[in-house]
Amino acid sequence: MQRVAYYTGCLAALSAKELNTSTKALAPKLGLELVELESVTCCGAGDIHEAEPDYYLHLNARILAYAEETGCETLMTICNVCTLNLRQANWQLKNDEELRARVNQNLETVGVPPYSGNVDVRHLLWLIAEGDGYERLKEAAHKGLKGLRIAPFYGCQILRPSKILGFEDPDRPWSLEAIIQACGGEPIDYPAKIKCCGFPIIQAREEVALSELIQPIEQAQEAGADAMVTPCPLCHLSLDAWQLKLRKATGKDFQMPILHLSQLIGVAAGLEESELKFKRHVVSVDPVTSKLEV
Amino acid sequence: MDAPEWACLLDVLDLIKDKHDGTLAYRKSCRMMICGSCGMRMDGRAVLACKERMKPIVDAGHVPVISAMGNMPVLKDLVVDMSPFWGKIRSVKPWLDPGYDEVAEKERIVSQQQMNVIHKEALCIMCGCCVSECNSMEADPDFMGPAALAKGFRFVGDARDQADVERLNTLNEEHGIWDCTRCYFCNERCPKGVDPRDAIAKLGAESVKQGVDHDMGAKHAKWFIRSTETTGWLRETELVPKTQGIIEAIKQTGFALKLARKGKVPPPFPPHVAADVKEARALRELVGEQGRDGALGIVQGEHALGRIEFTEEAGARENAPEIQPGVEPPPAEG
Incomplete structure (x- = not known):
C-alpha cells in the first residue's frame, strides 16, 4: 500500500x-x-x-x-x-x-x-497511468467495460502550463487513453479533448463559456462515444450540468453521460451504486450502465 | 527534400520556396526570434518557424503538418491577417502615460527592481502565437486576448506610468481580463516566456487592489477569498448570487432546481467548515500588512523582487520587500 x-x-x-x-x-x-x-x-x-x-x-x-x-x-x-x-x-x-x-x-x-x-x-490520474499503479489498475479493473466507447476529456489545468504540470506532452496526452484501455474500454479520439470546458467563466461569461463547452461534447458525440470521462470535477460540472443549458441554447439534443475518472475505473472494478452515485448526475448514465448491466 | 542538419523550419520553407514552389507565401524577417514575423502552426501548435529545429523531427521519422496560425483569417498559405490583432494591441494604448507633459529637469531613474516587475511582459515580440490557440478568443473573436492583455500589464506595471486606474477600467470591460477562461494555451505557446495568462492574473490582482472590482469576474474571485476566511471551503451555493447579483440568481431558479434535484446545490447550512480555519483568516490579515499585494504577489514568485509604486504620492511602504542590488531578472525562455 x-x-x-x-x-x-x-x-x-x-x-x-x-x-x-x-x-x-x-x-x-x-x-x-x-x-x-x-x-x-x-x-x-x-x-x-x-x-x-x-x-x-x-x-x-x-x-x-x-x-x-x-x-x-x-x-x-x-x-x-x-x-x-x-x-x-x-x-x-x-x-x-x-x-x-x-x-x-x-x-x-x-x-x-x-x-x-x-x-x-x-x-x-498520474499515480495509476504508469508503473506499479498501472499494473494494479489492470488487476483491479477485472469486470472490464465491454468495449464501451469512451471519449477522454483532459481539460486544461492538468496539461498546461507544462512547465508546472509536466506529466505528459500537453498536445498529445496518453494517460486517460491508457486507463480506458486497461479498463477494457475503447478510447475515442477527437480534437477538443485537450481544450477548455469553459467552467472558470461559466458564471461571469456564460455565453462565451457555452461556446467553448459545445466543442468537446459535440465532437465526442459525432465520434460515437458512449460516454466521456474527465479527471476534473469542474469539467464534470460543466460537461454534465451545463449540458442542459447547451441543449436549450442550441436546440440540439445532447445526451452525453459524463463520468469522473474514479467512476469509470470504479465501474470496471465492480464498485456499488452506493459508491458510484450515478443518480447524482444531471445527464443520465443509464445508457452506459445498461450496456454494462451493472 | 534535403536540408542541412542545423536547419530550422524557416530554413526549410526558404528551400521549398527556392527550389520547389516560388508561390509559397509566409512572413519572415530577422531569423533570430526577435521580429515575431514567422508565427505559424506545426502539427497544430503555434511556433516561430525560426526557433524550431527540424533534425529531431526528421530523426523521429515524423512528417510535420505546417499550417497558418489560428484565430486570424488566412490571407494566403501561411500568412494571416493580423489587423484584428494590431487593433487590440492599439486598444490598450501601448505607450507610456507619465502623467505630465513637460519633461522634468532631473532625469527620473527607474531601478532594475522596478523594471523586473514587467520584465516578462516586456519580452513580448507580438508574434501572435499566444492568440493562435486562445480558447476564449475562438469562442468570442472580440476577446482582447493574451497578447494585448500582457501588453496592458506591461504598462499598468510600469513604475513610470500614471494611468493605472484608467487602464484597469478599460481592461475590466466586456471582452477584457475576466473573459479569460484560463486554458493556459498562451503560456504553453509563447516562444519568449512571457506567460500571458500570468500577466492577466496580475491585472486581476491590480484591479482588486485598486478597487476596480465591479465586474462579475472580480466578484466571483472575491467570493473565494470570503469563503476561505469563513468556512475554509468554497461556499458553493452562494457563489451565484455573490457573482451575478440576486436578480440574475433568481432568473436562474429553474436551472438551480434541476441541479438541486440531483444534489448539485449543497445546502449552505450547516456549512462545511475546515478545522482551524481561523489560521487562514489570520494568514490573510498578516500578508495584507506585508506589502506584497496586487500583482507583486505573483511577481515575487517569479524571483523578481520589485515594487509597482515609486511615486511620492503612492509612497514606498515600510513593509515593502527589501530590494537586493544586482538581483538578476528571471531567465527568459527561448
Missing part, C-alpha cells in the same frame, strides 16, 4: 460528492492508502491567485505544510484546478528559498507547521 495525503478539494465534498465516495472506495483496490487532511482549505481555484496572489501562496503553503506533516511524500489531488494551484505554489516555494523562509515565518506566526518543500503534488 502506498500512503498518500488526500486532498479532496471543494467540489468533491460539495456538489460532486460522488467523486469523493468513488475515489475512497477505489483507492484500496489501487493500492492507495488515503490519509485525510482535516485542517486544509480551498486552494483558491485560480480565483484567489488572480485576486490576492500573496494570500493564495500562503493558503496553498498551509495545505502543503499539513500534507508534509502526515509524513507522506505525495499529496494526491482529484481535480485539475487543485493540481495546478498546489503545484504552482509548490514550484515557487521549492525554487525560492527566500520566499519560502518568508512564507514559513508567516505560517509559524499563525500556528501552522513550516513547510520544508518535500511534498510532491500528484493527481490520481
Whole structure:
C-alpha cells in the first residue's frame, strides 16, 4: 500500500460528492492508502491567485505544510484546478528559498507547521497511468467495460502550463487513453479533448463559456462515444450540468453521460451504486450502465 | 527534400520556396526570434518557424503538418491577417502615460527592481502565437486576448506610468481580463516566456487592489477569498448570487432546481467548515500588512523582487520587500 495525503478539494465534498465516495472506495483496490487532511482549505481555484496572489501562496503553503506533516511524500489531488494551484505554489516555494523562509515565518506566526518543500503534488490520474499503479489498475479493473466507447476529456489545468504540470506532452496526452484501455474500454479520439470546458467563466461569461463547452461534447458525440470521462470535477460540472443549458441554447439534443475518472475505473472494478452515485448526475448514465448491466 | 542538419523550419520553407514552389507565401524577417514575423502552426501548435529545429523531427521519422496560425483569417498559405490583432494591441494604448507633459529637469531613474516587475511582459515580440490557440478568443473573436492583455500589464506595471486606474477600467470591460477562461494555451505557446495568462492574473490582482472590482469576474474571485476566511471551503451555493447579483440568481431558479434535484446545490447550512480555519483568516490579515499585494504577489514568485509604486504620492511602504542590488531578472525562455 502506498500512503498518500488526500486532498479532496471543494467540489468533491460539495456538489460532486460522488467523486469523493468513488475515489475512497477505489483507492484500496489501487493500492492507495488515503490519509485525510482535516485542517486544509480551498486552494483558491485560480480565483484567489488572480485576486490576492500573496494570500493564495500562503493558503496553498498551509495545505502543503499539513500534507508534509502526515509524513507522506505525495499529496494526491482529484481535480485539475487543485493540481495546478498546489503545484504552482509548490514550484515557487521549492525554487525560492527566500520566499519560502518568508512564507514559513508567516505560517509559524499563525500556528501552522513550516513547510520544508518535500511534498510532491500528484493527481490520481498520474499515480495509476504508469508503473506499479498501472499494473494494479489492470488487476483491479477485472469486470472490464465491454468495449464501451469512451471519449477522454483532459481539460486544461492538468496539461498546461507544462512547465508546472509536466506529466505528459500537453498536445498529445496518453494517460486517460491508457486507463480506458486497461479498463477494457475503447478510447475515442477527437480534437477538443485537450481544450477548455469553459467552467472558470461559466458564471461571469456564460455565453462565451457555452461556446467553448459545445466543442468537446459535440465532437465526442459525432465520434460515437458512449460516454466521456474527465479527471476534473469542474469539467464534470460543466460537461454534465451545463449540458442542459447547451441543449436549450442550441436546440440540439445532447445526451452525453459524463463520468469522473474514479467512476469509470470504479465501474470496471465492480464498485456499488452506493459508491458510484450515478443518480447524482444531471445527464443520465443509464445508457452506459445498461450496456454494462451493472 | 534535403536540408542541412542545423536547419530550422524557416530554413526549410526558404528551400521549398527556392527550389520547389516560388508561390509559397509566409512572413519572415530577422531569423533570430526577435521580429515575431514567422508565427505559424506545426502539427497544430503555434511556433516561430525560426526557433524550431527540424533534425529531431526528421530523426523521429515524423512528417510535420505546417499550417497558418489560428484565430486570424488566412490571407494566403501561411500568412494571416493580423489587423484584428494590431487593433487590440492599439486598444490598450501601448505607450507610456507619465502623467505630465513637460519633461522634468532631473532625469527620473527607474531601478532594475522596478523594471523586473514587467520584465516578462516586456519580452513580448507580438508574434501572435499566444492568440493562435486562445480558447476564449475562438469562442468570442472580440476577446482582447493574451497578447494585448500582457501588453496592458506591461504598462499598468510600469513604475513610470500614471494611468493605472484608467487602464484597469478599460481592461475590466466586456471582452477584457475576466473573459479569460484560463486554458493556459498562451503560456504553453509563447516562444519568449512571457506567460500571458500570468500577466492577466496580475491585472486581476491590480484591479482588486485598486478597487476596480465591479465586474462579475472580480466578484466571483472575491467570493473565494470570503469563503476561505469563513468556512475554509468554497461556499458553493452562494457563489451565484455573490457573482451575478440576486436578480440574475433568481432568473436562474429553474436551472438551480434541476441541479438541486440531483444534489448539485449543497445546502449552505450547516456549512462545511475546515478545522482551524481561523489560521487562514489570520494568514490573510498578516500578508495584507506585508506589502506584497496586487500583482507583486505573483511577481515575487517569479524571483523578481520589485515594487509597482515609486511615486511620492503612492509612497514606498515600510513593509515593502527589501530590494537586493544586482538581483538578476528571471531567465527568459527561448
